[in-house]
Amino acid sequence: MNLRAIGCNFRTATVDVREKLAFDGPAQDKALAELAGKLGGEAVILSTCNRVEIFVSRSANEAPFDAKTAAEYFGTSHDLNPVRIAPHLYEHVDTEAVRHLLRVASSLDSLIVGEGQIAGQVKQAFERSQKLAATGPLLNALFPHALRAAKRVRTETGIAKGHVSVSSVAVDFVRQVFDHFHDKTVLVIGAGKMGRLTLKHLRELGPGRILVTNRSPEKAEELARECGGVPVPWANLDTALAEADIALSTTGAPEPIMPKKRFYDKVRPKRSGTLVVLDIAVPRDFDPDLHDGDSVCLFNIDDLTRVREQTLAKRKKDIAPAEAIVEQEVKRFVDDWNRRRSGPVIGQLTAEVDKLRGEVVGPLLLKLNGKLTAEERKYIEGAFKLFQNRLLHAPIAAVQEASREGESRPLVEAIKKLFRLE
DSSP states (O other): OOEEEEEEETTTSSSSHHHHHOOOHHHHHHHHHHHHHHSSEEEEEEEEESEEEEEEEOOOSSSSHHHHHHHHHHHHHOOOHHHHHHGGGGEEETTHHHHHHHHTTTTTSSSSOOOOOHHHHHHHHHHHHHHTTTOOOOHHHOOOOOOOHHHHHHSSSTTTTTSSHHEEEEEEEEHHSSOOTOOOEEEEEOOOOHHHHHHHHHHHHOSSSEEESSSSSSHHHHHHHHHTTTEGGGHHHHHHHHHHHHHHOOOOOSSSBBOHIIIIIGGEEEEEEEEOEEESSOOOSSGGGOOOOSEEEEHHHHHHHHHHHHHHHHTTTTTTHHHHHHHHHHOOOOOHHHHHHHHHHHHHHHHHHHHHHHHHHHHHHHHHHSSOOOOHHHHHHHHHHHHHHHHHHHHHHHHHHHHTTTTTTHHHHHHHTTTOOO
């Protein structure tokens, strides 16, 4: 196969190393073109926040593109010292490289097992290489197979069920309360990093209006511009909360900004309907006693984290079945690929011996014409055919066995040479 998968991930390299080796946009296109040209073979670059990997295949006559060569390539591409890159790189060869790609695409090699983004990232990396004509027969067969394997893992196990980030779990809580969002108002209190990420998920629900308030008017205006919302003065927090259906709070204030008394005195008399509060601030922004499960549904960071951990725990039981599917698909691909490589030679060998048998049996039967019964002619033809089958059984079986082990090339070359096959 002469296939290599070389790179680093979150296990072998810290983020400051990975970001130095990452490829994106035009830089990735340029790198692919240079890599494919240098190799004279096939290449796909997979570059995400958690991994940077190169999948390469080249002719068996060419020197392999190994980890040392990859370190030099990374060094040249990013103006880095290869000696500092090499310790972070791993290398998978042939069947192990196939297995690695299938595990990556199936999110078994992810920071969060079962996360859904990686399959799409693998698909995009492959399609980018295809557009640049950097792929060939092997990678054009391997990557679609890996994506099909990933789909099997997602559909036949529960490894991808349930959200695993705090922000996505928060949206799940909101969905439990409301079944539509086009007429809902979201109030964002504060402008922390987690709040921004959660707001991104909330926006995907398509709320009718987003209000943003912050002690700093400038920060409120900045976040409002980013999310298409309306900035609200901090002094108008009570009024904004009275209008909201969903409140996302992440101020980081040392004391609660919404004690129970303030809520019931200033907010509750002005509002109707259910209010869902996602209080992901530490310390908490809202008095926990506000939760009544009816007019106020209050979820804090511990609630969200607990659900996330429960989801991850449930996924662990699906790892073994997912790994079993990957092993099935690795074997299927390797067997199919090796059959594809050795099949034509076996076909040529059989056809060549068929021709030779015909060249011997034909004149013989012609010479004995009129001296044999139809049954005797049939017997002679069958005997020669049986001899041919027995003669070819051992070499064909040897090639097929070697194919299953990925070592058929020497035998195939020997058969081509011995029988003068093209």
